[in-house]
Amino acid sequence: MTLQAAPLRLSTESATFEADFKARLHWSADTDxxxxxxxxxxxxxxxxxxxxxxxxxxxxxxxxxxxxxxxxxxxxxxxxxxxxxxxxxxxxxxxxxxxxxxxxxxxxxxxxxxxxxxxDEDGTLLGQKVxxxxxxxxxxxxxxxxxxxxxxxxxxxxxxxxxxxxxxxxxxxxxxxxxxxxxxxxxxxxxxxxxxxxxxxxxxxxxxxxxxxxxxxxxxxxxxxxxxxxxxxxxxxxxDMIAGPSEILVLADGSTPADWVAMDLFSQAEHDELAQSILLCPDAAYIEAVQREIDRLLPTMPRAAIIAKSLSDRGALIQTRSMEEACAISNRIAPEHLEVSSNDPHRWEPLLKHAGAIFLGAFTSESLGDYCAGPNHVLPTSGTARFSSPLGVYDFQKRSSLIEVSEAGAQTLGLIAAELAYGEGLQAHAQAAEMRLKTPRA
CATH class of the missing domain: 3.40.50.1980 (Nitrogenase molybdenum iron protein domain)
Structure with a gap:
């Protein structure tokens, strides 16, 4: 039997787009x-x-x-x-x-x-120790x-x-x-x-x-x-994070060879059947060209069965009204990997707020980031790029606040702290601050 990969075809102009779009994005992180x-x-x-x-x-x-x-x-x-x-x-x-x-x-x-x-002006030292x-x-x-x-x-x-x-x-x-x-x-x-x-x-x-x-x-x-x-x-x-299935979102203006984009969609789909590959593009003819390349290239892939199931169950080729709308939808998805496959990627990059990693231009395949570009490939998935970041040096460091209050500083800060502490009903806090005052608090 010939394998087929049939990503869901959607259009933002369809009356059922919102419901179909949400259903395709849904993935439960609940563990058995x-x-x-x-x-x-x-x-x-x-x-x-x-x-x-x-x-x-x-x-x-x-x-x-x-x-x-x-x-x-x-x-x-x-x-x-x-x-x-x-x-x-x-x-x-x-x-x-x-x-x-x-x-x-x-x-x-x-x-x-x-x-x-x-x-500061009274000699108090404030800082951060990493x-x-x-x-x-x-x-x-x-x-x-x-x-x-x-x-x-x-x-x-x-x-x-x-x-x-x-x-x-x-x-x-x-x-x-x-x-x-x-x-x-x-x-x-x-x-x-x-x-x-x-x-x-x-x-x-x-x-x-x-x-x-x-x-x-x-x-x-x-x-x-x-x-x-x-x-x-x-x-x-x-x-670090709880990782969900791998994801790729390609924003395309139709200028990149269609077989390049098809293979980029494969690059995540081959991870496992739950991986998600989505194309957003305003050009209907280009979307058709990408689908033809998917059909042509799939039989050549060693992991064709996994790719076919991933694309059929969770993939999508979405026609948008414009690239601006495509960027807005991308921000809603907050993908792990985001390719801006365009002749002018820097025109669209300022519109993109949420993504684990952004790959700019036709020559920047996601796979380069996976292996050797330099930035980390451990990225937030399942929409968590809205509030989390790639793995980095900062994940292996911690920060300690440094506070050294001078005698002069204690006279000012002590009054403030005592007032607030009494307001909270914490007398020991207040008196600890007041003991450093040269002039007792009235």
């Missing part, structure tokens, strides 16, 4: 109740039994026959050996990508990650696919931020270790690495075991079990 209960059991078991529980679940879920945690830890020598064993072209690509990612995040740190302070987290855990997916790019995107900004230790966990079902993932850990400066995954890996990082050190924050994507576990351990540790 059975998964939630299983995750809760695993977390509690790892918290209680530590390494023994991690070993048991790794044997059960990944099919590994191991007797100790030592067999699940990757040494630095193994990581380097994996790097040295890669073909020269892969070593160069990995190093070049890492260099660009590091360069971008170093610039990010200089722009927003420095401590600062000032003294310090890195002591230890973070990065989760790297394994199983259906291996993601060395995720290693770079999670570990390098942590390293640039000055994090003391970076602990990587990566499942290796049936014991299959991906050399590119191990090599990426070597290039990115991972401190320790363990071949464990799932909820048990999240639990080990969050609570610590005799072997796996407890971390301060966990970053990185994973399956429903990993997402559920991250939600449950939040508060014990920090987390």
């Amino acid at each position: 109740a059975a998964i939630e209960q299983r995750v809760a059991d695993i977390l509690a078991d790892v918290q209680q039994r530590g390494d023994a529980a991690v070993i048991e679940y790794t044997q059960r879920f990944d099919g590994l026959s191991v007797a100790s945690m030592a067999a699940l830890e990757l040494t630095q020598a193994e990581l380097k050996a994996a790097f040295d064993g890669l073909p020269e072209v892969q070593r160069q690509a990995l190093e070049q990508a890492a260099r660009r990612v590091r360069s971008y995040h170093e610039a990010q740190k200089k722009a927003s990650g420095e401590s600062w302070s000032y003294r 310090t890195p987290l002591d230890r973070v855990g990065i989760y790297v997916p394994g199983g259906k696919a291996a993601y060395p790019s995720s290693v770079l995107m999670n570990a390098i900004p942590a390293h640039v931020a000055g994090v003391g230790e970076i602990i990587m966990v990566v499942p290796t079902p049936k014991g299959e270790k991906n050399p590119l993932v191990l090599a990426a850990a070597y290039v990115a400066g991972v401190s320790r690495a363990f071949t464990i995954g799932g909820a048990q890996a999240v639990a080990a990082l969050a609570y610590g075991t005799a072997t796996v050190p407890k971390v301060d924050k966990i970053t990185g994507p994973g399956n429903a079990y990993v997402a559920s576990a991250k939600k449950r351990v939040f508060g014990t540790v920090g987390i």
Whole structure:
């Protein structure tokens, strides 16, 4: 049977557009109740039994026959050996990508990650102290696919931020270790690495075991079990975000080759059946051309079945009245990846407020951002770009306020604080401020 990818065809001029549009965007982040209960059991078991529980679940879920945690830890020598064993072209690509990612995040740190302070007219010092987290855990997916790019995107900004230790966990079902993932850990400066995954890996990082050190924050994507576990351990540790299915939105004015745009839509659809690929364009003939290219190119794709289901179930080709309207709809969607496929992308960029990453111009394919452009590819999904940001150096730093009140400053601030404290009924607060006053408060 011939596979077909039939994205929903919509027009903003249709009377049913709003209802059809909302239905196509809908995706529930609710986790299956059975998964939630299983995750809760695993977390509690790892918290209680530590390494023994991690070993048991790794044997059960990944099919590994191991007797100790030592067999699940990757040494630095193994990581380097994996790097040295890669073909020269892969070593160069990995190093070049890492260099660009590091360069971008170093610039990010200089722009927003420095401590600062000032003294006001009475000598009081006020400021902010920026310090890195002591230890973070990065989760790297394994199983259906291996993601060395995720290693770079999670570990390098942590390293640039000055994090003391970076602990990587990566499942290796049936014991299959991906050399590119191990090599990426070597290039990115991972401190320790363990071949464990799932909820048990999240639990080990969050609570610590005799072997796996407890971390301060966990970053990185994973399956429903990993997402559920991250939600449950939040508060014990920090987390980056709860990621939904991958998304791409292409704003096109009809000037980009249609096969380029079709392949860009494929680039997210091939992740999984729940991924979402949407085209917004005012040119009906161009939308038809993109559909023809989808039909032509689909049979050539190794993951054609996944792409076809993703595009048919969640994809959309939407004809708008104008590019301005397309930008307004894009802001409503707040996509993870937003391509502005136009001859003049800078004309439209000021109209775009909400997106995880914005890719400007026909030559800027989303896939370049995934691997080597420099900015982070860990991005907010499911509309959360309305209020959240890409992973960055700032996610691996924390800020402490600095306050040094001079004797002169205490005379002014003490009166203000005491007045407000008495108003709140907090006498100890008020008297602590008043004790510093040279002249008792009337």
